Amino acid sequence: MKFRKSRSYRRGRIEIIPMIDVMFFLLVTFMLASLSMQSLNSLTVNLPQGNAPNLQHKEPVTLTITKDSHVFLDKTPVTLENMAFALKPMLHGDPGVVVNADSGAPEGTVVEAMLQARRAGVEHFLIAVKRE
DSSP: OOOOOSSOOOOOOOOOHHHHHHHHHHHHHHHHHHHHTSOTTSOOOOOOEEOOOOOOOSSOEEEEEOTTOOEEETTEEEOTTTHHHHHGGGOOSOOEEEEEEOTTSOHHHHHHHHHHHHHHTOOEEEEOOEEO
16 A cells, blocks of 8 residues: 655755846846946046045036146036136036046146136146046
């Protein structure tokens, strides 16, 4: 005589479709988080070496000077003569500017751009450097 088990056990299955959904959700979350950490208002320049702490700053205005003396305010090309007029409406609340100057940029152009920014009402300059 053969006895039947009171319960028949079924093997568990691992459903892969919900796991794929969760993985795509995590991927998109980390991609958006990493994009929000990028400074998208500046152009790529060769920064000088330096050792400075990271600063927590909300939406800074970026003043970029390239090695061939082109001046940009948040990717908008400006000249040194009209930079003060273009910068004044961009300073909302925080009178600080991040100076993103190429290491090969002429020092006179960088100083002149900073003086024009000072005329526009900038009180604080943050100098961008590349970590060693």
